[in-house]
Amino acid sequence: MKLAQLIAQTGEHEATIQVLCHLLEAKRTNVFLIKDISEPIAKQAIKIIEQYKKGTPLAYLLGSTYFYNRKFIVTPSVLVPRHDTEILVELAEKKIIADSLIGNENSPYRILDLCCGSGIIGISLAYLCDWLHQQNHVLRYEITAVDYSADALAVAAQNASLHHADINLIYSDLLTDVHGKFDLIVCNPPYVRTTDIGVEDPWVLQEPHMALDGGIDGLFFYRRILSTARPHLSTYGMIMFEIGYDQAAAVEKIALESGYSSVKAYKDLANRDRVVTIRV
Numbered sequence: 001m002k003l004a005q006l007i008a009q010t011g012e013h014e015a016t017i018q019v020l021c022h023l024l025e026a027k028r029t030n031v032f033l034i035k036d037i038s039e040p041i042a043k044q045a046i047k048i049i050e051q052y053k054k055g056t057p058l059a060y061l062l063g064s065t066y067f068y069n070r071k072f073i074v075t076p077s078v079l080v081p082r083h084d085t086e087i088l089v090e091l092a093e094k095k096i097i098a099d100s101l102i103g104n105e106n107s108p109y110r111i112l113d114l115c116c117g118s119g120i121i122g123i124s125l126a127y128l129c130d131w132l133h134q135q136n137h138v139l140r141y142e143i144t145a146v147d148y149s150a151d152a153l154a155v156a157a158q159n160a161s162l163h164h165a166d167i168n169l170i171y172s173d174l175l176t177d178v179h180g181k182f183d184l185i186v187c188n189p190p191y192v193r194t195t196d197i198g199v200e201d202p203w204v205l206q207e208p209h210m211a212l213d214g215g216i217d218g219l220f221f222y223r224r225i226l227s228t229a230r231p232h233l234s235t236y237g238m239i240m241f242e243i244g245y246d247q248a249a250a251v252e253k254i255a256l257e258s259g260y261s262s263v264k265a266y267k268d269l270a271n272r273d274r275v276v277t278i279r280v
């Protein structure tokens with residue numbers, strides 16, 4: 001069967017490409033070069049896409065997805081990684097690189113991935129830290145990842161092992177069981193307003209509720225984290241939050257009222273507010 005015929009049959013262009021990449025273990029560009037898709041593969045793809053059309057996220061059906069060009073294990077215990085979160089990682093990388101230039105040889109550079117889910121943020125940053133370590137920019141670093149879901153932490157552990165990332169995993173209600181100071185706290189907390197969950201995107205309803213629900217106004221976690229994070233930040237430490245497109249002003253207000261300074265919002269590729277950085 002030709003690719004165009006399969007897409008016509010499933011009625012789903014992007015999902016069909018992704019499923020074929022997975023089933024054939026092929027790169028995206030190579031999928032377009034395939035002259036003939038075998039019948040068993042076409043049947044398998046059609047079956048998966050039928051389940052997807054009924055509302056199961058593709059990443060759960062395939063057991064994995066790509067984030068920042070790397071493959072991560074994904075199960076229904078974790079949020080499906082979003083491309084929107086890549087801007088958070090990019091900004092975190094810039095901060096780590098800048099800090100590495102004035103690095104402190106006496107203590108490790110400490111990063112906290114708070115609300116880590118599948119571990120995509122901390123693990124992506126571990127690649128950079130490993131590279132910087134090899135370049136002798138950062139002598140030592142420590143990455144800690146925290147979640148309040150034991151099942152999510154199990155997925156994060158699998159991903160850390162898959163990517164050979166040396167990460168401490170902590171089961172904790174936000175910062176309750178986290179000790180010490182960090183140079184960077186990166187956090188993609190649940191930030192969807194309770195009543196908005198699944199309104200625009202029904203696939204979201206299959207994701208863990210606790211990964212999405214940010215309370216009545218979506219700001220519950222920003223308030224909680226900002227009320228307890230100060231003692232966990234080093235002198236030049238920074239908190240970097242992913243935010244909803246309409247939450248920058250509200251998160252800035254919470255940060256300033258909680259006594260932080262230097263609050264800055266950053267936009268994503270769609271020109272919508274996506275990240276807020278906050279200093280002590």
Ligand SMILES: C[S@@+](CC[C@H](N)C(=O)[O-])C[C@H]1O[C@@H](n2cnc3c(N)ncnc32)[C@H](O)[C@@H]1O
Binds near residue numbers: 120210
């Ligand atoms: C929006 S998801 C982010 C997951 C991952 N960092 C990502 O970007 O794909 C939020 C995560 O926060 C976790 N979480 C919810 N309540 C928490 C709490 N009280 N303490 C720590 N983690 C919590 C959820 O289990 C979920 O994994």
